[in-house]
Amino acid sequence: MTWTADDIPDQLGRVAVVTGANGGLGLEVARALARKGGLVVMAARDQAKASSARDSILGQVPGAALELQPLDLASLASVREAAAAILAAHPRVDILVNNAGLMGIAEGRTKDGFEMQLGVNHLGHFALTALLLPALLASDGARVVSVTSTGRHFGRSLDPDNPHLHGNYEPWRAYGQSKLANLHFALELDRRFRAAGTPARSIVVHPGFANTDLQARSVRESGGGRSQRFFSAGVRRVGMTPAQGALPLLRAATDPRAVGGALYTPRWVNWGPPVRRPLVGRSRSREAMATLWEVSERETGIRFGLATTS
Numbered sequence: 001m002t003w004t005a006d007d008i009p010d011q012l013g014r015v016a017v018v019t020g021a022n023g024g025l026g027l028e029v030a031r032a033l034a035r036k037g038g039l040v041v042m043a044a045r046d047q048a049k050a051s052s053a054r055d056s057i058l059g060q061v062p063g064a065a066l067e068l069q070p071l072d073l074a075s076l077a078s079v080r081e082a083a084a085a086i087l088a089a090h091p092r093v094d095i096l097v098n099n100a101g102l103m104g105i106a107e108g109r110t111k112d113g114f115e116m117q118l119g120v121n122h123l124g125h126f127a128l129t130a131l132l133l134p135a136l137l138a139s140d141g142a143r144v145v146s147v148t149s150t151g152r153h154f155g156r157s158l159d160p161d162n163p164h165l166h167g168n169y170e171p172w173r174a175y176g177q178s179k180l181a182n183l184h185f186a187l188e189l190d191r192r193f194r195a196a197g198t199p200a201r202s203i204v205v206h207p208g209f210a211n212t213d214l215q216a217r218s219v220r221e222s223g224g225g226r227s228q229r230f231f232s233a234g235v236r237r238v239g240m241t242p243a244q245g246a247l248p249l250l251r252a253a254t255d256p257r258a259v260g261g262a263l264y265t266p267r268w269v270n271w272g273p274p275v276r277r278p279l280v281g282r283s284r285s286r287e288a289m290a291t292l293w294e295v296s297e298r299e300t301g302i303r304f305g306l307a308t309t310s
């Protein structure tokens with residue numbers, strides 16, 4: 001059976017927070033959830049883009065329940081402010097889609113001195129999830145969706161002595177590390193949800209090869225790197241639409257049968273409808289997950305309020 005956006009159950013009364021909701025996959029996730037009646041907090045960095053994204057949804061879904069929430073994942077202060085504002089407005093959050101991301105860019109640092117791709121793709125989301133935990137646990141079955149990539153296959157687990165790749169930076173090494181971190185975060189979070197006896201589920205997805213701004217931005221922000229240009233040209237020719245790429249995220253966020261701790265991807269790796277795929281080999285390394293958790297708590301200074309043993 002092919003799962004499509006028509007299979008998203010009624011979302012009336014449900015509250016979703018989507019990061020990077022001002023473009024690409026995040027915008028399509030927000031649009032689809034709003035279409036089904038959900039209240040969507042569009043957490044985004046560029047506010048002009050966020051306003052046009054909201055207008056684009058309202059143009060198709062008049063009366064959609066949308067809230068704009070400024071969020072810069074490259075700043076822990078901004079993550080804290082956003083989480084506080086969300087908690088104040090919504091004591092219960094049913095869906096958190098940790099979608100925002102950067103790929104293959106030149107070396108950069110977040111406001112807190114983190115390597116930029118690890119900081120935005122993983123550490124900012126780690127902090128946001130930890131801070132929103134009370135609202136997620138107030139739901140009768142929250143979903144946290146993390147977005148990985150085929151880049152995880154060439155990523156190395158975090159080196160606790162050099163997570164920010166000082167003196168060892170390479171754009172794809174950093175992307176791979178951050179996307180493996182997204183996978184390990186999702187699996188460890190699900191294990192902790194279960195160990196704590198909560199009904200929440202954490203699910204990881206790979207969207208496939210989708211024609212968004214990701215690849216074009218990687219060209220702009222790497223000074224026109226060769227491999228970045230290759231992917232950018234390729235995705236324009238053969239990439240799925242952003243709406244198609246959003247389907248694994250939507251399935252993980254809403255399908256009542258979606259399994260906690262599982263991976264959803266397009267059927268043919270980078271193309272096709274969303275299906276559950278097996279997790280193999282080092283994807284399941286408990287040691288790497290434990291290290292990731294320790295390093296993430298150490299770097300963000302935020303302790304996750306969930307049990308550590310099962």
Ligand SMILES: NC(=O)c1ccc[n+]([C@@H]2O[C@H](COP(=O)([O-])OP(=O)(O)OC[C@H]3O[C@@H](n4cnc5c(N)ncnc54)[C@H](OP(=O)(O)O)[C@@H]3O)[C@@H](O)[C@H]2O)c1
Binds near residue numbers: 209
């Ligand atoms: N498209 C694909 O083929 C593909 C494949 C595998 C995985 N993915 C993953 O899918 C996710 C979504 O990417 P996309 O394809 O939709 O790319 P996109 O169109 O470039 O969107 C990326 C989003 O991330 C946001 N973002 C970047 N830096 C941020 C920051 N510091 N704080 C807050 N938001 C920030 C951007 O917002 P601003 O514009 O405001 O910066 C934008 O909304 C990413 O995690 C990516 O790794 C995509």
